[in-house]
Amino acid sequence: MAKIPLHCGITLRLYREQKVFGPGVAQLLETVRQTHSLRAAAMRLDMAYSKAWKLIQTAEKGLGYALLVTAVGGRQGGGATLTPQAEDLLIRFRAFEQECKQAMDRAYQRYFIEP
Secondary structure (H helix, E strand, O other), rough: OOOOOOOOOOOOEOOOOOOEEEEHHHHHHHHHHHHOOOHHHHHHHOOOOHHHHHHHHHHHEEEOOOOEEEEOOOOOOEEEEOOOOHHHHHHHHHHHHHHHHHHHHHHHHHHHHHO
């Protein structure tokens, strides 16, 4: 049986009193950006629409600003787009996440890779 090599991982989240934002909400927003719909994004991520909506509401409450602009359905159909603040947050969060992972990889090399 082949031994799985030792490796590390990190998951970043932003907090106030409680968790406000993390990779799950980021992925949800990125999927809304692609599908132009919270319902379609939830379906694509195999998530209940009610859970997706609750994640967005919790994040918005903690952040203090809206993440989505929504349009009610009807003949033309509803939809959702990201607010400029949400777009900015995603850019900053993904950059922060990448920088932290690079720092973690350097530290891992220093402490766990044998010369």
